[in-house]
Amino acid sequence: MTVTRVPTxxxxxxxxxxxxxxxMRAAVQRLGDELQRPIAYHLGWCDEFGVPTSxxxxxxxxxxxxxxxxxxxxxAAVAVPGAAAIELVHNFSLLxxxxxxxxxxxxHRPTVWALxxxxxxxxxxxxxxxxxxxxLLEVPGATGAAAxxxxxxxxxAMIEGQVDDMTFESRVxxxxxxxxxxxxxxxxxxxxxxxxxxxxLAGAPARAVDGLDRYGLHLGLAFQAVxxxxxxxxxxxxxxxxxxxxxxxxxxxxxxxxxxxxxxxASFELRSxxxxxxxxxxxxxxxxxxxxxxxxxxxxxEFARRELALACxxxxxxxxxxxxxxxLLSVAHFVVERDF
Amino acid sequence: MTVTRVPTxxxxxxxxxxxxxxxMRAAVQRLGDELQRPIAYHLGWCDEFGVPTSxxxxxxxxxxxxxxxxxxxxxAAVAVPGAAAIELVHNFSLLxxxxxxxxxxxxHRPTVWALxxxxxxxxxxxxxxxxxxxxLLEVPGATGAAAxxxxxxxxxAMIEGQVDDMTFESRVxxxxxxxxxxxxxxxxxxxxxxxxxxxxLAGAPARAVDGLDRYGLHLGLAFQAVxxxxxxxxxxxxxxxxxxxxxxxxxxxxxxxxxxxxxxxASFELRSxxxxxxxxxxxxxxxxxxxxxxxxxxxxxEFARRELALACxxxxxxxxxxxxxxxLLSVAHFVVERDF
Numbered sequence: 001m002t003v004t005r006v007p008t009x010x011x012x013x014x015x016x017x018x019x020x021x022x023x024m025r026a027a028v029q030r031l032g033d034e035l036q037r038p039i040a041y042h043l044g045w046c047d048e049f050g051v052p053t054s055x056x057x058x059x060x061x062x063x064x065x066x067x068x069x070x071x072x073x074x075x076a077a078v079a080v081p082g083a084a085a086i087e088l089v090h091n092f093s094l095l096x097x098x099x100x101x102x103x104x105x106x107x108h109r110p111t112v113w114a115l116x117x118x119x120x121x122x123x124x125x126x127x128x129x130x131x132x133x134x135x136l137l138e139v140p141g142a143t144g145a146a147a148x149x150x151x152x153x154x155x156x157a158m159i160e161g162q163v164d165d166m167t168f169e170s171r172v173x174x175x176x177x178x179x180x181x182x183x184x185x186x187x188x189x190x191x192x193x194x195x196x197x198x199x200x201l202a203g204a205p206a207r208a209v210d211g212l213d214r215y216g217l218h219l220g221l222a223f224q225a226v227x228x229x230x231x232x233x234x235x236x237x238x239x240x241x242x243x244x245x246x247x248x249x250x251x252x253x254x255x256x257x258x259x260x261x262x263x264x265x266a267s268f269e270l271r272s273x274x275x276x277x278x279x280x281x282x283x284x285x286x287x288x289x290x291x292x293x294x295x296x297x298x299x300x301x302e303f304a305r306r307e308l309a310l311a312c313x314x315x316x317x318x319x320x321x322x323x324x325x326x327x328l329l330s331v332a333h334f335v336v337e338r339d340f
Numbered sequence: 341m342t343v344t345r346v347p348t349x350x351x352x353x354x355x356x357x358x359x360x361x362x363x364m365r366a367a368v369q370r371l372g373d374e375l376q377r378p379i380a381y382h383l384g385w386c387d388e389f390g391v392p393t394s395x396x397x398x399x400x401x402x403x404x405x406x407x408x409x410x411x412x413x414x415x416a417a418v419a420v421p422g423a424a425a426i427e428l429v430h431n432f433s434l435l436x437x438x439x440x441x442x443x444x445x446x447x448h449r450p451t452v453w454a455l456x457x458x459x460x461x462x463x464x465x466x467x468x469x470x471x472x473x474x475x476l477l478e479v480p481g482a483t484g485a486a487a488x489x490x491x492x493x494x495x496x497a498m499i500e501g502q503v504d505d506m507t508f509e510s511r512v513x514x515x516x517x518x519x520x521x522x523x524x525x526x527x528x529x530x531x532x533x534x535x536x537x538x539x540x541l542a543g544a545p546a547r548a549v550d551g552l553d554r555y556g557l558h559l560g561l562a563f564q565a566v567x568x569x570x571x572x573x574x575x576x577x578x579x580x581x582x583x584x585x586x587x588x589x590x591x592x593x594x595x596x597x598x599x600x601x602x603x604x605x606a607s608f609e610l611r612s613x614x615x616x617x618x619x620x621x622x623x624x625x626x627x628x629x630x631x632x633x634x635x636x637x638x639x640x641x642e643f644a645r646r647e648l649a650l651a652c653x654x655x656x657x658x659x660x661x662x663x664x665x666x667x668l669l670s671v672a673h674f675v676v677e678r679d680f
Contacts, residue, residue, distance in 0.1 A: 034503045096466060100459035119440035122462060123503055126436060126469070130496045133473055137489040145485035149477040156470045163374045163463055 009058075010330040012067060016059035016083070019066060019076060023084040027131055038112045038124045042095060048115055055107070058338075060223075061086045061194040063331060068212050069198030071315075071324035079198030081135045082147050086194045088132035089155055093190075095125035097162060101249070108240040129155065139201065147200045154193035161186025168252040172271075179257040180303075183224040184217065191220030195328070211318025215328065218311035223335045225304035228253035229297065230339070232288050238340045244284035250274065254303065259296030266293045308336045349398075350670040352407060356399035356423070359406060359416060363424040367471055378452050378464045382435060388455055398678075400563075401426045401534040403671060408552050409538030411664035419538030421475045422487055426534045428472035429495055433530075435465035437502060441589070448580040469495065479541065487540045494533035501526025508592040512611075519597040520643075523564040524557065531560030535668070551658020555668065558651035563675045565644035568593035569637065570679070572628050578680045584624035590614065594643065599636030606633045648676045 028039055040046045044055025065083035066076040097103070098111040099121050105111060113121035136148040164182035168174045195216025199209045230239050231246030232255055239245075246253050256274070260267055270290040273283060291297060311332050315325050368379055380386045387393050405423035406416040437443070438451040439461050445451060453461035476488035504522035508514045535556025539549045570579050571586030572595055579585075586593050596614070600607055610630040613623060631637060651672050655665050 032500050032503055034507050035500070096462055100462055118458065119506060122436055122440055123499060123506070126465075127496070127499050129466070129469065130492055130499060134489070134492045134496060137485060137492055142482075142485075145477060145482075145488070148485070148488065149474070152470055152474045152477055156467070156474060159463060159467050159470060160372050160375070163372055166459060166463070167374050 012063045012327045013059045016062045020062040020083040023080050035127050038120050042112050064194040065198045067324050069202045071320040072199045072204035072208050074202030078202050082197035082201050085132040085135045088128045092125045092128040095121050143201050143203050154189040157185045157189035169250040174252045187224040188217045188220030192216035214314035215311045218307045222304045222307035225300050247284040247287050254300045255291050255296035258299040259291040259294035262294040264294040266290045352403045352667045353399045356402045360402040360423040363420050375467050378460050382452050404534040405538045407664050409542045411660040412539045412544035412548050414542030418542050422537035422541050425472040425475045428468045432465045432468040435461050483541050483543050494529040497525045497529035509590040514592045527564040528557045528560035532556035554654035555651045558647045562644045562647035587624040587627050595631050595636035595640045598639040599631040599634035602634040604634040606630045
């Protein structure tokens, strides 16, 4: 399968604002004012003074949820609680991860803990996680419970992935497979859930739901590989993160692990450089060069392309509606070709 | 209804170790090692070096869950996933509350964040919350989903209660009703869920489930009122908390709010004393005296007795199995008469 360049966001991402955001806003409005404020800020709906803004994430996850209902011939409306729930769980994880990772900025703005304190970020995340499951448990019939079960499993996997990610920082023996397993849990599981929850809510047969789930898992791995590349070589004015941001910590991202794993002469210099605490700007720049010299950049890009191809293959094997499949393919290409 | 002194823990609390703890251990064993360790420590199953210990909480919540199945004529076994899930959610909230409240000790031991850092306490709490809902979502049929819905609602209420509790600290205008609403959410909702989830899992009629839920809510309010009394006048060697521990922060517990609300001449001295940041031992002792002078201690004790009576009345109105009702009554009395 050839990967073609997709310069702009697919149209289906724009649908999220009209079709999913109202459900998310209605859900968040159930919470008390003290919770609504930091959550609306975090979601990009308002600034730190509560003044409405237009913003928010890329909307990939909820778009996948809508398309997964259409892929099995159902109306996208059936997937809306799933799309909203996925986005709420994703944001629960961002709120908590920012605290755990000590990240003070996200999307060019202070993170919630940096702005309002750790307790606010913890409780806001907790509230989003429970709210997400409530949305699904309120869907009548067995499909709501099945979707809730799927989301709870994905969330459990995501939590294990975050644990791996944190413990890897203090380990020197992280191999490429450990790293891929970590990313499959941390990013893959929730994308797999996003890509299948609409079909689950539509009551589709297991073969279709499983195919969509596999598509989402491989897409998640491709997505994370691209994120890892952007975390080192992304343009700070586009990504909203500092230059070489992933090299400010001992984070074991794919390019780093692939470079260390390469047994290239430069791997040794890289290993000792990365063992230095608090790398300065020059040192981070040098580390990025060494990672590239050891092939870490190219191996990660190759991995992303391979996972993208596997994602596309999973769709083709699952006997789905062609129009929705075309859109799912365009999302997949967009995710891998993006530069933010 | 007369309140009689119950000096020892009711026998049903001892059942928890045999009937619920194995399910909790099996659930926790599904998690990765890095999560199991802090959770086993927090639950009192091991010390900070991983050496097994006998310990753990009072077991009131899981005991209520078992009894609520028996109260509707079902076998307690049907309630086990509910009992385990309730205890896991309760412990999720303790892990996160200890971080948010800055509490370094619980049950005479360092809290998880104090021992292993804030990230560990956050992620361990997250893992427990998801695991709890998974246990219920794995129960086949509609009763599992209904129980999960009930637990998610109670957890959402508990989170709102924690938000109230935190925001009350910086407010000077908290009234008695605000305080009772906060405690109904923070403690009442999860006890209401504990006392009804076994009946829900048994597929009992709404009248029985609702009666048990009301019993749990009133019992929760009585429980929290007693906790508030112990937080000021409890014996540190028994409670495991410092003397007058609730007066070390600006916590708006029932005795404090009732005393401030009393418009007694001593209320004014109390208000200005409590506005002092970082009260020393002497000042906390003086504040406790003033709260008593203003009637805050007696009003709280009276409130606990009234809620206990309402809890017992709710049971009697619900047409339940007499043997289980007797045990539920003994738990209720134990909770109000306890000194830890």
